[in-house]
Amino acid sequence: MATSNYSLKVNRELLDPGFESYRLSLDAIPTYGVELDAAVEEVKLKDTHYTLEHMRAFGMYNYLHLDPWYEDSVLFVDCKGRVLGLTVTLAVHAENGLKGASGIDVICGARSMATTACRHFETDTALGQPVEFYRITANSSQSEHRLCASLSLTSATWAALSDGAGRLYLLRTGKRGDSSHTKWEPLFSEDTGEPFTVLHSVSHVQEGVHTMEVLLLRIQKDPQEAKGSGYSVALEWITVANTAGHGPEKKYEVKKRRVLRGKSVPHYAAVEPLGKGLMVASEKPFAFTHVDGRPVEPPHPEPMEVEKTDPIYFWQQTEEDVTVCVRMPEGVTKEEVQFRLSADRIRLGVQGFPSILEGQLHSNVDPDASAWIIKDNKSLEVTLQKRSEGPLWSELVTGDKRGEYVMSDEQAALIHERLTFLTSEDLDGDPDGNKPPCNSQELEDCDGFPEDGSSLTHFDGESLEPTQVVNLGSHQYLFTVDVNPSEMPYFCLRHDVDALVWRPRPDQPSDMWEHVATFNALGYVQASKRDKKFATCAPNFSYASLGECLRRAFIYRQPAAVETVLFNRKQGRQVGQVAKQQVASLDSDEPILGFRATNERLYVLTSGRLFVLKVNNN
Secondary structure (H helix, E strand, O other): OOOOEEEEEHHHHHHOOOOOEEEEEEOOOOOOEEEOOOEOOOOOOOOOOOHHHHHHHHHOOOOOOEEEOOOOEEEEOOOEEEOOOOOOEEEEEHHHHOOOOOOOOOEEOOOOOOOOOOOOOEOOOOOOOEEEEEEEHHHHHHHHOOOEEEEEEEOOOOEEOOOOOOOEEEEEEOOOOOOOOOOOEEEEEEEOOOOOOOEEEEEEOOEEEEEEEEEEEEEEOOOOOOOOOEEEEEEEEEEEOOOOOOOOOEEEEEEEEEEEOOOOOEEEEOOOOOOOOEEEEEOOOOOEEEEEEEEEOOOOOOOOOOOOOOEEEEEEOOEEEEEEEEEEEOOOOOOOOOEEEOEEEEEEEEOOOOOOOOEOOOOOOHHHHHHHEEEEOOOEEEEEEEEOOOOOOOOOEEOOOEEEEEOHHHHHHHHHHOOHHHOOOOOOOOOOOOOOOOHHHHHHHHHHOOOOOOOOEEOOOOOOEEEEEEEEEOEEEEEEEEOOOOOOEEEEEEEEEEEEEEEEEEOHHHEEEEEEEOOOOOOHHOOOOOOOEEEOOOOOOOEEEEEOOOOEEEEEEEEEEEEEEEOOOOOOOEEEEEEEEEEEEEOOOOEEEEEOOOOOEEEEEEEEEEEEEEEEOO
């Protein structure tokens, strides 16, 4: 299957070239804090995890998981190996600083600068402590090389779980949104032998067979990476399905394993809803290497069909003249030679045959000083006197590629001498000292160019070959967001100063990625946040949020109509819409480990508390 280079098509109607800036709003953000009875299971990076890829994959891991099937339900794993879930249901309360019936702390004004009291906002009357759905076995937590436990919600009734030590669980959860708090039941468990994290999973049913596609991430020692960090990144795509048969319980087995390898942790990796393909966005390219344990033969490029023909003529030149040697049929006499020459054109042939050489010369010649002669009864040598001495011709006849230029030994030696400094091992400059020396210490990061540019690739699930490739170039990857659980996750890229949200559409190969939303100037704003750790947005794109390593969260709202009349004093015009920025400062000194957003709320997880920020009203 041929690879097609694809360009992301920006919807100009979603851009706002007149956007000015975000206006800081001092409106208080109602914030609720839930004390956890056990700390979140944060696994620190070990001394062996020293590479940038380890930091990206595990050091920046988002420990909080949002359930896209049930709004305002979040899950995480604590240090006891418990998978805990919390569903938020809020009601209006008229006082400030009170505790809800379940004991949740209500904090008004989630900013250190807030001074006004909140009279009417929402407190929690139905939210209690997180509920345990599943517990990982104790043996898993004792592994020396274990990673953080990871979770992916496969469907409305299934989930994929990694214990961080190399074991994969596929759990039947039941309907997670109901109030029964059903315990999750493991129907598939496998020890893969090496620790991994679960990146993505989907579930689909075809012809009565229930199939789950799970995508795993590993960073492995690679002996072939002698020049680099010594590690490579592996993505394993596992297909698990129940066996054909009858009965209430069908056994689940691995049907297929596919492994991709690359040199960088992917920004985005997701399986299509029906498991027919895979999308990967990364700084370095990925390629399939194994299927069911067998190496994948790299595709052999089809040789380009080029007709190999000998040159019809040879030519060489000096500063004064051009010499052309043309092959002729053996036994040709001078009477049969047809030669015509003007100041800028030449025609050469044999009587009774088509012209061998005909066309406009590269530069003017002197016809009277030019001549031709037959040599050895099989070639014709033509000497053309240049009208202007000095400049060398790049070709003999304009557009004629049937000849071969032959460089004299003197010319080759002269060119070699002129270009010697380009291959010299002396880095202090040219031999004549006319150029300043090159100081490698003066080079900055921006002067370096990556070996492979960032790309977004769609792989076909059958052929395992890329079908669409997008060169992301300068489009910085910002974040991933689950908008519709029946579709692939959306992703956000920086375009100039804006942040554009893209929707994958694998069923439309001609227009596979659709621009669906824009956050004005967010690309520029997020670049200024040096302590930024997380970024996300609401599924309805009403706001975007950035989370720092400690304490602070920034909220950027879409432009909204203002209730009062505002004027731009510089431009003297009325302002109809204002985009607000808000800052939430959490009452915690613990590092932020998880960060998720719904249409109404922002969830922030630390090791000991879960904060709920009421961003929007219904």
